[in-house]
Amino acid sequence: MTSPAPATPSPSKYAFATILTGEGDVESSLEDPYFMAARLLTYQLLHSPDTRSADDIPLLVLVTENIPQEQRTVLAQDGATVVPVESITRGWVHPKWERWGGVLAKLNTWNMTEYDKIAFVDADSMLFKPIDGIFTDPSTAIQQTNPSHSSKGNEEGKKEEELPSTYLIAGIHDSWVEHNLPPTPGEGTDFYVKDNYMNAGFLILAPSEKMFEYYLRLLDQPSAFDPNYPEQNLLNCAHRVDGRMPWKDIGRKWNKKGAGLSDYEDGLKSVHQKWWVAMGNEVLDGYVANITAEMKTFFANRD
Template identity: 40%
Template sequence: MATNAKTISLCIFLFLASALVTLTLRSSQHSTSWFPTARKGVSRTSQQFPINAPKVAFATFLAGNSNPDKKETDDESAEANDDDDGYFLGTRVLAYQLLHSKSAGTNNSIPFLVLCTTDVSSRKRARLKRDGAIIVLVEKLSADWVHAAVERWADVLAKLRLFQLTEYTKICFIDADTLVTAPLDGVFFDEATLTQATLPNPAEILPDEGALPRTYMFATHGDYWGYEHPYPPPTDLSYLNCGFFVFTPSTVLFNYYLSLLALPGRFDPGFPEQNLLNYAHRRDGNMPWKPLWYGWNVNWPTARDWRGGARSFHAKYWDGDPSHDLVLKAIWREQRAEMEGFYRGRDLALGGVRNKT
């Protein structure tokens, strides 16, 4: 009888423990969603998203004088189907690839921001807005001692105004001259995009520079400086390429960048924003940049990188540079034709709806 009593007691204990665990799980309010995962055409309600979900975005930059060979007036550019303004065309193709492409498109709840200097024509800004982009007008940044090595880079320092967009938790910046062939959503999960503590090395704290933030996040990849790199490419490079990077906006960090602009000779001004960021986030400094997975983006790309699984490629495929990989150039041109057909059909459909109303 004693043995039976112990068995009965054990059964009662296990039953009560099981009931307690079940009750705890049912009453918990944990959410496993980080950001929306539904694809195109799937309706969403605010109840599907966690209240404190990080706000992320893709972004690019467009300056009015980024193409010195463009037509003198915007009307002439329009008559030429904007073939004279490669960066504008690149921005449109990038918007299509990120927002609408069936093969390369990302989660369509992630906004695509286009930072435009005020000299980008209102027609072009309106076209990008119809394409689905969010236009962010910004003032130019400059310093008397900073002179870009190439004329089309004259206003690239305005890219730094991205760091003022503190309503976003993470932003992935992509240069307009980029071909995207597969979704990039996962870049926001990349280990390199975790928040880092700013290092306290006193030798790297200079009294004439602005204050550093307590934490930061700046992740990118190195510049390969040529087409002969292997795939996978090297990840131990020290010089970063800022055609593709992920960061957390910060007013303190933006003000630190401004303090560097006020110090003639602090960095080589030939590549204005890239060399400023290389100085600010040097690998042996207090805010070293972190390497992203090599497949998110490749500079100096070839079809070998594409076949290896890379997802985006940094090159001006709209121009006649004979060094560009012919396979990737053909894919970009196909994407441009697909983009133009998509928007032509959508514009006609929307025009018909407006006429009926």
Template identity: 35%
Template sequence: MAIKRETRVLIAGAVIITLLICLLGLRQESALGVANIHAAAKKIWAPITNATLRPPKHIVPHIPQPKERLAYVTWLSSTVSGPDRDDFDDGYFIATRILVYQLLHAPKTRTNKSIDVVVVVTPDVSESRRERLRKDGAIVRPIDFLYADNDWLRPMNGRWRDIMSKLRVWELTEYSRILMLDGDMILQRPLDGIFDDPGAKIVKTLHNVTHLDDEGMLPSQYLLASMGEIPGPDHKYPPDWDDFYQDGYGRFCAGFFLLSPSKEIFNHYKTVLNIEGRFDSILMEQNLLNYAHRWSGPMPWREIASTWNIRSVNDNDFDQGVASMHEKWWEYPVSGSVRLHDYFMSVRWQMEGYYQAIDDDSTCCPTGPLN
């Protein structure tokens, strides 16, 4: 009996020792687990505390914004391009096709953001030209002419008599922001980044400056952004107000500017248009816009980087990487540069070759499986 009791005591002791060992092991594993958790936590930039209910100051909270619809828009009228000229020999019509090609298809300059390319056309542009632009990939938007009610406008050039219809771009309210370009532009790199330029933001109309009552209501917000106009090729890169027209300080070129479509601002422009002598009509829509968006007025235009576009371009501008050049492809630039003229011509023939290949492929090749 004593032996049995002794055996039971030994067994019980062994069980107790085993339990103690197990408990000790579990505690060590638990300690290791906690250590691992703390080690992992050190990889997280902040502990879970009340302080992390708000993002740290250096992180900008994401505020959902409505999806923007952007567009590149150019204007075409037969008073500029010439209704009786052959499509293959019309400088302005070919220039419009070059611009569409460079914005949509040319590998070095095309949009990377699927931005629409729109050509607004006046009633006198033939259906054959409209169809050609559609085949080229452009969205063709017919617009009506726009004239002053009392016929007081006196443009410097007779070709500009219909150019006030460019203001109808503000009626394209399906777009939030637009880059408006004259057709005679040659690109060297993509323009998509212009919509991120600090000057490209929609801003509030000022109410602490004088506004003439006869000019109608102003919109609550607007966008008009551009750069000063350069008188000639003798300038530094990038150009600044020392290079722009000295007698036109604070004036921009209406051949290249950003806008935000708005029926309210379009109606304001129409009201100003019908006030005889309110602006100098010699440069038509450019002078109207410079008056409406004068720096001393309630809707001052804003500056964007002058590296986006240069008129009267020179070789140094080209070498430094100006994004686009306001020059006629069929003429030598004002600088007289043969190299620039050769570049313009090369882009023209690249455009012709690209579309010719597409046209040939769509007309000469069989459709469906070969037998």
């Protein structure tokens, strides 16, 4: 009697994600630049022959309560998976700019445990090349949580034991913050230091309900971190490089906050920049014009 063939392991489940929180202030919601940015990201990740995923990786667009139905309908027609999420607020969290009032809703991404890894890309981003490879890049391997140094039995030790045993959060350095915002003792800014600060506009993460609960516990501690950059500073507080769950640097090829022609020519794969504002270079501005025109033609022909 022959033994049954071993079961084939199921493939890893990956997803891209972005979020809309109603930052726009234009009269028509379909003309809102962040909505248009989400459409462009959808086109680039799912449809463009130059940048789309080779493995049919889905794009999740998280939408908070105030996102109008017409935007949701269009994005779903474009091929995105529209995911309604609840806003997350705390009375002590006041962002530097009003338009960041809903950014903590980004934390809902950690509850999407049907996926093994999610690459979160802020809507105001643009791709130059495919970014599928980020999921298997060595910098995005699942990490073991570092051992606790707290004595078992005390309250701090109990909190430490509530951390997940494994985790993943990887991204890029925010060099502007590291060079321009020095830490101030007693103000929850001790992570504003060189080689420690991560930008939250391009993240690779492993969803985990336990991690989400940990983030909420931090939010329930008033002044635990500087709330000027709400979700970004929360993540830097939770994943400081000298902590138990340090974030990992993915290097410079995947994404950059703002880019010039030399970055583009050197093979940069994506840029985090409000591309609807002129980038100041004929080649880059030409790329923006071409890809947006390509998107509009593609969706117009589909309709």
